[in-house]
Amino acid sequence: MELIVIFISASIVNNFVLSLFLGICPFIGVSNKFSSAVSMGLATTFVMVITAMVSWLLYFKLLLPFHLTFLQIPAFILVIAALVQFVEMVIKKVSQPLYRALGIFLPLITTNCAILGLALLLVMRDYSFVESIVFGLGSGAGFILALSIMAGIREELELRDVPKAFQGAPITLIVAGILALAFMGFAGMI
Template identity: 55%
Template sequence: MEYFVIVISAIFVNNIILAQFLGVCPFLGVSTRVSTAAGMGGAVLFVMTIATIVTYLIQHYVLIPLEIEYLQTISYILIIASLVQMVEIMLKKLSPALYQALGVFLPLITTNCAILGVAILVIQKDFDLMQSVVFAVANSAGFALALVIFAGIREHLALINVPKGMAGIPIALVSAGILALAFMGFAGMV
């Protein structure tokens, strides 16, 4: 039940993009086509889950025992950057097919604030390891959901005549606002 609440709240009520504004750069950057949006969503799911587990372990078994919690930001970003690099190298060797699908998105993920954001949120919310994993998976599912829906909307926006000043990013932002309004309907569900 407790995990269920975490999942519903992370995907719908506090959607990581539409309510918390983490990962807005890829949200605007790679959302012009549904297929690329799905690829990015998959890559984020993969990296976010691993990164959250690793940073959780580092926090509780290295930073806290040594009383160097102030190094949180520096150590997390280094861990995430090297992790992304490692995942890329391993995927290339172990699963060329998956690498083909996710490869181009992996380097972009290091500067995706959703990854670092979730890693820090998990610590702030005082979750245990299992809750953290569930939280990470649910958040990346919410990320992928918002990204794919938004990409679907943008595919249609490309076919519509928009006033010149509004074309491109402005109309995309306004649509994202309306999408966020729709997601606000889930508020109060948990």
């Protein structure tokens, strides 16, 4: 039951993009085509789940017992950077079609603040190992949801007559604002 609550909270109620403002850069940058938005979301979810596991082990099994918690920030960012590289290599070896679908998005994920934010949040909230994995899955699902809704709306926007000054980022932000309003409706769920 606890795990379901964490999943729903991370994916819908406290959506990473629309209520915690994590991962705005890819949200604005990669949301102009539905297919690439879904690929980016899947790649991010993948890295999120692995990051959740690795950073939990790193923090609670290495940094905490040896009183090295002040190294948290450099340690997390280095681990994430290495992890993304590693995931990229593994995918390239194991599955060529998957690599071609996710390939260009993987390096971008290193500087995605949703990933580091996830690692920091799970430490702040003191999740257990299993809870961390569910939290990673939920956050990823929420990211895919927000990104694909946005991409759908932006494909429609292409055909509309948006004032010149508002084309691109400004109209995307305004649409995101309206989406955030809609997502607030879930606030009473938990």
